[in-house]
Amino acid sequence: MPPRPAASAWEPWLGSGALLAALSSDDRLVERMFERTGGMFRLWLPGAGKAVMLADPALVRDVCRAPADVIDAARANRVQEPVIGRRGLACLDGQEHRRLRQVMAPAVRERVSLRLRATTERLAQRVADDCPLGVPFALGPRLHLALMEAILSITLGLDPAARRAWEGPLRELFRRAASYEISVRYLLRQVGGLALWPSFHRSRNACDRLIHDEIARRRHHVDPDQADGGGDDLLGMLLRARGDDGARLTNEVIRDQVMSMIAGARTTTATGLTWAFERLVRHPEVMGRLTAESDKCAEDAYAGAVVYEALRVRPPVAFFGRVVRRPFELGGRVLSPGTTIVVHLRSLHHAPGLHPDPETFRPERWLGRRPGGYGWMPFGAGTHTCLGDQLAIMQMKVFLQVFARTLDLSPARAADEPVRLMAISNTPGEGCRVVARRRAATTG
Numbered sequence: 535m536p537p538r539p540a541a542s543a544w545e546p547w548l549g550s551g552a553l554l555a556a557l558s559s560d561d562r563l564v565e566r567m568f569e570r571t572g573g574m575f576r577l578w579l580p581g582a583g584k585a586v587m588l589a590d591p592a593l594v595r596d597v598c599r600a601p602a603d604v605i606d607a608a609r610a611n612r613v614q615e616p617v618i619g620r621r622g623l624a625c626l627d628g629q630e631h632r633r634l635r636q637v638m639a640p641a642v643r644e645r646v647s648l649r650l651r652a653t654t655e656r657l658a659q660r661v662a663d664d665c666p667l668g669v670p671f672a673l674g675p676r677l678h679l680a681l682m683e684a685i686l687s688i689t690l691g692l693d694p695a696a697r698r699a700w701e702g703p704l705r706e707l708f709r710r711a712a713s714y715e716i717s718v719r720y721l722l723r724q725v726g727g728l729a730l731w732p733s734f735h736r737s738r739n740a741c742d743r744l745i746h747d748e749i750a751r752r753r754h755h756v757d758p759d760q761a762d763g764g765g766d767d768l769l770g771m772l773l774r775a776r777g778d779d780g781a782r783l784t785n786e787v788i789r790d791q792v793m794s795m796i797a798g799a800r801t802t803t804a805t806g807l808t809w810a811f812e813r814l815v816r817h818p819e820v821m822g823r824l825t826a827e828s829d830k831c832a833e834d835a836y837a838g839a840v841v842y843e844a845l846r847v848r849p850p851v852a853f854f855g856r857v858v859r860r861p862f863e864l865g866g867r868v869l870s871p872g873t874t875i876v877v878h879l880r881s882l883h884h885a886p887g888l889h890p891d892p893e894t895f896r897p898e899r900w901l902g903r904r905p906g907g908y909g910w911m912p913f914g915a916g917t918h919t920c921l922g923d924q925l926a927i928m929q930m931k932v933f934l935q936v937f938a939r940t941l942d943l944s945p946a947r948a949a950d951e952p953v954r955l956m957a958i959s960n961t962p963g964e965g966c967r968v969v970a971r972r973r974a975a976t977t978g
């Protein structure tokens with residue numbers, strides 16, 4: 535990043551304008567603000583007040599390394615509280631947060647290489663086989679449905695028949711939670727903007743009833759003191775877990791973690807995968823190399839590199855946030871308590887001097903090395919880093935390889951799909967419109 539120019543009185547106004555423009559789907563102004571200000575600018579965030587937006591890796595590192603009594607890693611996530619609940623993982627801090635992460639991690643981290651991989655392969659093959667042939671269609675919505683199915687199975691072990699009862703209420707709840715209405719209501723929460731929202735509460739209650747019925751059914755039928763009593767999905771692990779005092783988790787705490795997992799996984803991996811295909815179909819040489827590797831079935835190094843690169847050039851989550859607890863010096867400025875720090879991931883990943891030729895989609899840059907440090911952080915960083923990172927990477931690699939083995943994909947239109955900011959997701963404007971043809975080698 536170039537040296538930071540002196541702060542101007544106009545900066546928060548310009549910064550807020552740039553964010554507004556980004557929310558109405560043009561984030562070029564955000565990039566221009568970063569160019570003007572050397573990777574950090576001030577703005578006002580609706581509902582949160584004073585804020586700075588960051589894209590300078592050195593400053594992001596300073597924020598991520600700051601001690602917990604200076605930077606609050608959970609407070610910025612409270613905007614998720616209406617859905618994931620007060621005790622949802624992202625809203626917690628300290629000992630309670632650490633303990634719950636330890637309980638939940640095995641469901642999505644340690645099992646990733648075993649049974650989940652085979653299940654993911656079967657799911658990806660079904661989705662690839664169901665794609666229409668020879669006509670343009672949007673691949674994204676199909677990936678979203680498939681990955682929702684996956685997370686419901688990992689979290690609650692739901693089979694297809696049981697899943698049908700959950701899909702409607704969850705869709706309804708998340709439709710409201712991702713709408714602009716929730717931002718306005720969050721802004722007005724002090725005067726009852728969220729409390730006085732009957733349709734939202736009806737949707738949430740419908741989901742809560744399903745979760746509590748499932749908890750009750752498991753508690754009744756299985757002995758959670760057995761090694762795999764309660765099931766080997768996330769819910770089973772939560773039912774068997776005990777707190778430091780030896781007591782079991784309450785139904786409310788379990789409900790909040792189930793919702794945290796579904797909310798965390800619901801669109802993120804599918805959006806990342808949709809972007810990976812959007813990039814691949816516009817880079818036939820990359821697709822060719824992925825296909826050659828996938829045909830061998832034994833390796834996935836190149837598929838991994840494609841995933842890392844897609845998450846770099848088009849991170850599905852647009853930002854993550856932290857809040858200042860005590861006066862904090864950052865890049866020559868002192869941020870006062872209560873200031874929200876927003877890390878803008880796409881600009882960070884394109885910061886000058888970080889990745890050579892940053893605009894180019896080139897998976898080769900990741901061959902023989904894993905991303906690390908503060909210049910690649912699609913999953914955030916520190917104590918609140920994404921719990922599903924390894925699961926998401928595995929799912930993306932498997933889908934890419936199965937699709938490459940099964941179909942020839944080409945873009946339905948030549949131009950890149952625009953990046954649309956929806957809530958905090960960067961989504962492909964057309965949902966990745968492609969034309970699929972069955973690969974000659976794989977037919978019959």
Ligand code: HEM
Pocket residue numbers: 623624625635642794795796798799802803804806849850851853854855912913914915916917918919920921922923925926
């Ligand atoms: C490509 C896919 C994904 C991306 C890009 C992504 C991104 C993120 C980001 C940026 C955060 C915030 C991290 C921070 O504040 O430092 C986060 C948190 C979280 N994610 Fe993901 N995520 C993905 C997939 C998943 C999946 C599949 C799951 C569930 C299995 C999941 C569950 C969570 C949870 C529970 C948290 C909160 C962790 C905590 O606060 O301790 N995510 N994710």
